[in-house]
Amino acid sequence: MKISAIILSAGFSSRINVFKPLLKINERTFLEEIVFKLEDIVSEVVVVLGYKSDEILNTVNLKSAKFVLNENYEKGMFSSLKQGILEIQDGNAFLLNPVDCPLVKKQTYKQIVEFWQKKLKKIIIPQYENKKGHPAIFPAWSTDEILKYPDNTPGGVRNFIERNFSSVELFKTDDRGVIIDIDTIEDYKRWIGKF
Numbered sequence: 001m002k003i004s005a006i007i008l009s010a011g012f013s014s015r016i017n018v019f020k021p022l023l024k025i026n027e028r029t030f031l032e033e034i035v036f037k038l039e040d041i042v043s044e045v046v047v048v049l050g051y052k053s054d055e056i057l058n059t060v061n062l063k064s065a066k067f068v069l070n071e072n073y074e075k076g077m078f079s080s081l082k083q084g085i086l087e088i089q090d091g092n093a094f095l096l097n098p099v100d101c102p103l104v105k106k107q108t109y110k111q112i113v114e115f116w117q118k119k120l121k122k123i124i125i126p127q128y129e130n131k132k133g134h135p136a137i138f139p140a141w142s143t144d145e146i147l148k149y150p151d152n153t154p155g156g157v158r159n160f161i162e163r164n165f166s167s168v169e170l171f172k173t174d175d176r177g178v179i180i181d182i183d184t185i186e187d188y189k190r191w192i193g194k195f
Contacts, residue, residue, distance in 0.1 A: 001120050002043040003113060003137065004092045006084035007034055007065075009099040010050025010073040020182060021056055021099045025192050030102040030182070032060050037106040039064040041113055042095060046087045048080040049073075078149070078156035085143050093120070094143070096157070097135040103177030103191060104135065112137060115171045122169040123161060126178040132170070133178035136161075 009021045009031055021031045028036060035045050045065040049056055050073025057067065070083040081096065088094055093116065097104070108126070116124045116137045124137040136157075138146070146160055153159055161168060182188050 001117070001140070002089065002092045003116070004088035004094045005038045005042040005045045005097060005135075006081065006088065006094050007031065007038075007045065007047045007097050007099055008077055008080045008084070009056065010048050010053075010070045010080040011077065018185070019052055019055070021052075022059055023182070023188065023192075025102050029060055030099050031056065032062060033102045034097055034099065034104075035062050035065050037104070037109055038095070038097070041106075041109050043092065044089060046084050048084045050080060072151060075151040076156065078153055079151035081157060082147055082149075082151065085147060088143070091140050092143075093137060093139045095135045095137050098181070100182045101134045101177075101180065102182070103180045105175050105177055108173055108175040108178065109135070111173065112171050115169075119169050121167065123164060123167050124169055124171050125161070126175075127170045127172050128174070128176055128179045131179045133180075135178075139167075 022029045025033050038045055047065045047067050048070050049067055050070045053069055068083055068087045070080045072079045112124060112126055121139050125132050180191055
C-alpha cells in the first residue's frame with residue numbers, strides 16, 4: 001500500500017502577520033523543510049497552494065513536489081484538503097501536514113508511516129504526552145468519504161475524525177514537534193528563533 005503526503009500551504013497566515021510557508025527554519029522555508037523530510041518516505045508529495053501561490057513558486061526549490069492550486073482557498077483548510085485528495089494517486093492513503101507544523105523530526109515521519117503499515121485501515125494520529133497533533137495519516141477508504149463533505153463543513157478534518165472515531169489509532173511519540181503549530185510570532189521566537 002502506497003502513501004502520499006498532502007501539505008496544506010494555501011491559507012492567509014492571518015494570525016502571524018507574516019507569510020508562514022516562507023518563514024525560515026534550518027536555512028530552508030517551512031515548506032522546503034517539510035518536503036525535505038518527507039520526500040523519500042512517501043510515494044509522492046502534493047502541496048496545495050492558494051494565497052500568494054506565485055510568491056511560493058518563485059521562492060522555493062522543490063523539484064520533488066507536485067503543486068496544485070486551490071482557487072477556493074478562502075473557504076478554508078478543508079477545501080484545500082479536498083483539492084489535495086483529488087491530486088493524489090488513486091488508492092493511496094495520505095499523510096496530512098499543515099505548513100505551520102515544520103518541527104516534526106524526519107525519524108518521526110518514518111515511525112508513523114511504519115506504524116500505519118501495520119494498521120492500514122486506521123486513521124493514525126500522533127500523540128505527545130496527552131496531546132494529539134500532526135501529521136495524521138488517513139487510510140485509502142477515507143478519501144472518497146472526505147470528498148463527500150461540503151467545503152464549509154464545521155470543524156473540517158476534526159469533524160471527520162470525530163465521526164470516524166472508532167477507526168482512530170493513536171501513535172505515541174516523544175517528539176514534541178507533533179504538537180507545535182507556529183501560529184504567532186511568539187511561537188516562532190519560542191521554538192525556532194528570532195526574525
